[in-house]
Amino acid sequence: MIQQEILDKYTMTIGIECHVQLATATKLFSPADNDARDAEPNSKVHPIDFGLPGMLPILNRHAVDLAIRAGKALNAPIAKVSQRIHIIEDILQREIDKVTQ
Numbered sequence: 001m002i003q004q005e006i007l008d009k010y011t012m013t014i015g016i017e018c019h020v021q022l023a024t025a026t027k028l029f030s031p032a033d034n035d036a037r038d039a040e041p042n043s044k045v046h047p048i049d050f051g052l053p054g055m056l057p058i059l060n061r062h063a064v065d066l067a068i069r070a071g072k073a074l075n076a077p078i079a080k081v082s083q084r085i086h087i088i089e090d091i092l093q094r095e096i097d098k099v100t101q
Helices: 004-008 061-073 083-100
Strands: none
């Protein structure tokens, strides 16, 4: 058995990891289609998904909004998100638009 003085040094912390699928049209970090039903494997991709050097993800704002709503519904604390993420997202979208036109 573990001695009581050892047990008193620690606080038990139990975490729960939960995976959910949010109802979004695109993936969380990519503008690729999120609905893979009846699709060929690896057909719903975007160049960002390849993870090539210099490729930065684009955060799906709708997914963040849905996650915040779920967190509020569960009375969970919501962390602040840096504005920098949105600035980078806007710059990346402009660059993608240039390439895809």
